Amino acid sequence: MRSNLRDKVEDSVREALLTGHFIPGKPITLRGLAEELGVSPMPVREALRSLTAARALELLPNGRIRIPEMTTARFEEILAARLMMEPALAEMAFPHTHEKIAAKLEAIDNRIDDSLQDGDVSAYMRFNRSFHFTLYELAPSTVFLPLVETIWLQFAPFMRTVYGRVGTSFLIDMHKEAISAIRRRDLRALKDAINGDIHDGMGILGRSVMAD
Amino acid sequence: MRSNLRDKVEDSVREALLTGHFIPGKPITLRGLAEELGVSPMPVREALRSLTAARALELLPNGRIRIPEMTTARFEEILAARLMMEPALAEMAFPHTHEKIAAKLEAIDNRIDDSLQDGDVSAYMRFNRSFHFTLYELAPSTVFLPLVETIWLQFAPFMRTVYGRVGTSFLIDMHKEAISAIRRRDLRALKDAINGDIHDGMGILGRSVMAD
DNA sequence: ATACGAAAAATGTGATCACATTATTTTTGT
């Protein structure tokens, strides 16, 4: 088995981005991250290069790397991209869903509810991502799936600040509707649920913070 | 002004990919490319890492890097992604078009015709890309535009082999319809032209080769 | 001739170093 430090570093930065442990605008340094992870700057360089290409990180004119800041225009584009691609991905996944998957999604959704009750934002973000990608990864997709992963890396750090601002008590999602749609073999309802989840869960919340 | 070798290497590999100078399946070596470009392996490493993240290159389990091979499923996904995103990008660009842009596109389109007449596939691919992105880059987009660039990097090497197989004489595009739509200020017609260009120009041609 | 195995070459990875540029801190002058 072939493994390398670069992928380990990339995975851990990915995870940190997706659970909101990096703050938008905050610069990241090679040596700093390297020391933090106990590796040389070399694998960090490659991992950050990769994430920069995925637009999860931003390369400033002076060569510094940071988490990009969110703008209203970018947020609207991300929203539009999600609304285009994720229902399509759900549709590709649909033929591969069955009761066992529905049960798995239900278990994840329960942990989401727990996280919200506890006010544990990181856990919420991790399980929410898990919910969506457990579904999406059923799709035999080598194009859309990576694109959607890229998108999530772009908005996750911002959503963390949103949740921090408005709290976790007002979070709405349409996960239960999605699970029900899978069980009823209702593709239309599944796509609507995903669409609604993005529109109501992310869109409204994000815009409310953006308005400041 | 801050410049670095890495970006120069990346740009030249990008250009080579987009004009079909790399053959799908062909492996790329760090030291080989480095020597070819007259630099050390270091900036090549970073450039290839970046392009791998963009799915323009593929990292094999043994660590080797190559241009991905096309499959029917991947082709269909790429087509679907293009049909989703490019008309949307054209719509975002539309308010920023005017006669001067139309004239510029017309000039590019004339060079496309010349290239086809000469049977110069590389020139054709370069100008075709130039046509599309001259339009798309008018859109104030920081999300869709990079996604579409990623897509083009993924199908360009394959299209080169398609053109090599079926020749350049049967190429159809809807560029003139797009230019006319811009001049008539007809958004609907512009989106239809882009849609048709992708569907007829790439879709039919690609599928015919894929069918082998 | 062909298949197998050993030797040789080539490859990606990670570490370290040197260097120019940029950021930060300290010193100095008024």
Added chain:
DNA sequence: ACAAAAATAATGTGATCACATTTTTCGTAT
């Protein structure tokens, strides 16, 4: 006390080296 300037520290970039793994080449046996 505050601003300007000098010194110091930190950063990304590119090169080179060592190394394990993989690929290729070449010799040998059947």
